[in-house]
Amino acid sequence: MPRLLADLTPLRVSPEYRRLWWGLGVSNLGAQLTVVAVGLQVYDLTGSTLAVGTLGLFALVPLVALGLYGGALVDHYDRRRVSLLASAVLWLVTAAIALQAWLDVGSVGLLYGLVALQSAAFAINNPARSAIIPRLLPASLMPAANALQTLAFNVALTGGPLLGAALVATADYAVAYTLDALMFTAALWAVWRLPALPPEPGETAPAAGRRRVGLRSVLEGLQFLATRPNLRTSFLVDLCAMVLAFPRVLWPAAAVLYLGGGETTTGVLAAAFAAGGILATLFSGPLGRIHRHGRAIAWAITGWGVSVAGFGLVLVLVGRTQPQGVLLGAVALACVALGLAGGTDALSSVFRQSILQTAAPDHMRGRLQGVFIVVVAGGPRLGELVMGAGSSWFTEGWAAVVGGVASVAAMWVVVRLNPRFWRYDARSPQA
Numbered sequence: 001m002p003r004l005l006a007d008l009t010p011l012r013v014s015p016e017y018r019r020l021w022w023g024l025g026v027s028n029l030g031a032q033l034t035v036v037a038v039g040l041q042v043y044d045l046t047g048s049t050l051a052v053g054t055l056g057l058f059a060l061v062p063l064v065a066l067g068l069y070g071g072a073l074v075d076h077y078d079r080r081r082v083s084l085l086a087s088a089v090l091w092l093v094t095a096a097i098a099l100q101a102w103l104d105v106g107s108v109g110l111l112y113g114l115v116a117l118q119s120a121a122f123a124i125n126n127p128a129r130s131a132i133i134p135r136l137l138p139a140s141l142m143p144a145a146n147a148l149q150t151l152a153f154n155v156a157l158t159g160g161p162l163l164g165a166a167l168v169a170t171a172d173y174a175v176a177y178t179l180d181a182l183m184f185t186a187a188l189w190a191v192w193r194l195p196a197l198p199p200e201p202g203e204t205a206p207a208a209g210r211r212r213v214g215l216r217s218v219l220e221g222l223q224f225l226a227t228r229p230n231l232r233t234s235f236l237v238d239l240c241a242m243v244l245a246f247p248r249v250l251w252p253a254a255a256v257l258y259l260g261g262g263e264t265t266t267g268v269l270a271a272a273f274a275a276g277g278i279l280a281t282l283f284s285g286p287l288g289r290i291h292r293h294g295r296a297i298a299w300a301i302t303g304w305g306v307s308v309a310g311f312g313l314v315l316v317l318v319g320r321t322q323p324q325g326v327l328l329g330a331v332a333l334a335c336v337a338l339g340l341a342g343g344t345d346a347l348s349s350v351f352r353q354s355i356l357q358t359a360a361p362d363h364m365r366g367r368l369q370g371v372f373i374v375v376v377a378g379g380p381r382l383g384e385l386v387m388g389a390g391s392s393w394f395t396e397g398w399a400a401v402v403g404g405v406a407s408v409a410a411m412w413v414v415v416r417l418n419p420r421f422w423r424y425d426a427r428s429p430q431a
Helices: 009-013 015-046 049-076 079-102 108-136 139-170 173-192 205-210 215-226 229-245 248-259 262-282 285-289 293-318 328-359 362-393 396-417
Strands: none
Touching (some): 015 049, 015 139, 049 362, 079 108, 108 139, 108 362, 139 173, 139 285, 139 328, 215 229, 229 293, 229 362, 229 396, 248 262, 248 293
């Protein structure tokens, strides 16, 4: 049984990583709490689903715009200092969100602006945190470390929304936001306790450190990525999965038109997806013994596409009957399919992150982590647009079926075009 459970070696061998894991886990729980609470507050102020959806736009644009630049900062300056400054900004923005609730300002525009600032700081902070981990642990422990990171994130993704909704229902928005600000101090403490992490000597780090961080530095990262087929392919296959087959936008309609239960069933479907990620990483012990990371990613994305198509097939078989009650059998099958999708997505994430952290040279990790953030954030947003359009062309069920099959087909085409990715071996990582 211990061989199946998540490998805790990274937590045992590195006190710095252990503090960072706990600190980020607690702060991520608070961040997911705030995501739900802000959405509920915007809806409470406007009564508009479109206004709530616009929050995603205000979060996405700064993330894409500053993701690459944030990675360049990480490559040129001390990573601890960059993360500490960005974390301080995140804490101040969270405190401002809590303050507007305590003062009962009631301004949707202010909330949009604060969410945009929060996303901009995250675009700098996340590449810094991700690039720090390879400096704390040996390359052989990267799969185990990334499995632990994914486990903590999925726990936050499951518990944060539930806690946020409960606090809003039983207390108010101000209490929820204040709790997030308090929880975020755990991340500040963990980053503060890190040792100095300046750019490593050698390669281009000293020269880069004397240059002004700007467009040229960002372009260097993109030019480097263009010459590294394995890293490039790891991004492309994830885009195949997310852009063509991201099912989250279908859940509300599925709950109302097909499965019954409305908001409650929507929450159950979301929880099932997150629970799949938790189980996959909780039993991630064998992942450290897998060396063919390219093949592991390809099969994980295949499982993702098949699972999303299976979810769509459940909806097709049930039909748009708009049931008055909950179809428990159909909900159970849909949850199984989404749980498998969440699990395979988590496995793919573990190996893609491991390739990036071990195959990329240290002086490029920040910029490539910035690209990674743009892909991870932008892919699902584009996927929601594609899946939403597909549901209007076909139906929600057939949109998921077609999207799942298309994602698998597109991914295998990409893999066939780069056979080196299929042969990738973590024991001799090559970008």
